[in-house]
Amino acid sequence: MSATEDLRRYTPAVVEPADFDAFWRTTLAEATARPVLVDVRPHRTDLRLVDTWDVTFAGFAGDPVRAWYTRPAGVDAALPAVVEYAGYGRGRGLPHERLTWPVAGYAHLLMDNRGQSGLHGAGDTPDPHGSPGGPWPATWGILDPYDYHYRRLITDAVRAVDALRALPGVDPARVAAVGNSQGGGLALAVAGLRDDLAALLTTAPFLCDVQRGIELTDAAPYGEIARYLAVHRQVEEAVRHTLSYVDGVTFARRATAPAHFGIGLRDNVCPPGTGFAAYNQYGAANGREGTPARQLHTYPFNGHEGGEAWQVERQLRWLDALLVGGTEHAAR
Template identity: 60%
Template sequence: MALYDLPLAELRAYRPELDEPADLDDFWASTIADARRHDVLVDLRPVDAGLRLVDVEDLTFAGFDGQPIRAWVTRPAGTRGEALPAVVEFLGYGGGRGLPHENLHWAAAGYVHVLMDTRGQGSIWSAGGATPDPVGSGPAIPGVMTRGILDPAEYYYRRTMTDAVRAVDAARALPGVDPARVAVAGGSQGGGLALAAAGLSDGLVGVMSDVPFLCHFRRAVALVDTDPYHEIVRFLAVHRGRAEQVFHTLSYFDGVHLGRRASAPALFSVALRDDICPPSTVYAAYNHYGSLGGDPEREMAVYEFNMHEAGSAYQTDRQHRWLNARLGL
């Protein structure tokens, strides 16, 4: 993929005008308060995953409307009685939590790792998911981007972003976790969910958002013809005249808007040849990040020659070092 977006110097200064709905904070305050009526820990049981150096637990927690969400919890073996820092991780589009041995690096680095399954996904890559989405929707195309897209209250990502906030709540309630040392992480869709969780949760110690999806929707839809953003294009190609209604719904779930409310330090990454999450949409989120949360420190890792894979293992290494430094480890 050739360079197609703004030059890097312009990206670094790119702060688009915002189209936040006036009731954004009320919308999310009532949504999260309703979810928190339910006890967050539903079930936690050990799993024999054949791993001697890592302990594994199968977690079910109460997400949106108390609905059950699955997650893997991995930690260094024998540390359940300690108070370790934790990383809550969210997955990319279409993936599921898979098998425990697929994601061991945070546990190997000395953290409790909570890997949230994504409701209704988990059948495109990895070893699959285990969490259904019990909520139906109106007309939609394949994928989840247009499920309930004509009404913010019914939109798919209202449920999934609430799940992300509740995953943070669940991590803080786990035995062996220091609730004051919880960070969030994710790439692509997971990066967008990390921004949402950061904007809707208090007291996080760090946010690691790689090539985040779910940001600056209008520009993303205008720039790329790849899924998942192109799902919105295909929907509007049939439902003519619904564009303003659709983008109004999406404004409640934009990582640019939600990330503005975050107060935790953040490490982002961007790939300048990314044809799935355009660089300008990532920089829109980065440049507005924390502007309503006290302007916390933030860093951007730039991968000039990469597409959506961005830094991959190199970025994981950078995350370990960044979070260790923030926690004095």
């Protein structure tokens, strides 16, 4: 049996806290009690083919979260829409940095990552909630699930869907969550927490089978958690307990939207088995309703970069067939 065949059968028994659903239900109820849009203003980009707005929406605890809203210029119709989540240590950057989805004809919201600006990219959203933990975002507040940075960031990600739907020119029935690496993990979490998404597109998702991930690689972000535990040996049980509330496999089991995955089989940042763990159990908790349609593309000789432009082309054709009605090359 080949290694890839083994991966396609990999279904680890990821621990689910007994109060997992209640934890997230309460967390999201607190966030959604507030109006979602805080500020929306036109933003000049000097790009003639798209229009952009600088958006602020209410995320976790009502904190202001920044985002770019971009759509084809001069188009007033309600468009299919994509909410995109950025990778670890990146922010929303400048609006002309990510144009694939609006140029393809979608309304596009790019969410900023609270507190992560300056590691690999620029952003404008602070994380005002200090809590015990290590010096890296993956370890902020890691001793308690209620304090954990990813509780806040995942809540922001869910609220970004609400913000996108509240903006003009969006078809609320055709909204997809998209992301790579940490962004892929956030998109997967949103798919598990919302039953009204039209699609999920996730590549090399972070935070899947996370208990195993911190044992497999020294590369960040998993390696940052391991380095924290190398110093704070006495808190491993607490850390593992916290991580069980943000595991992408648990979210994947609850997802209902059609899904498109991409995984590089030489990925040492988000090891391929962790992504397969989510894919193989995607929709498994839906019982008699059946498993949602899903598709996976693997890249045997690629690492965390995966298929890059090849994967994006496949995503574009798959989502077009699903949300717009195109059929040519949809199965590629």
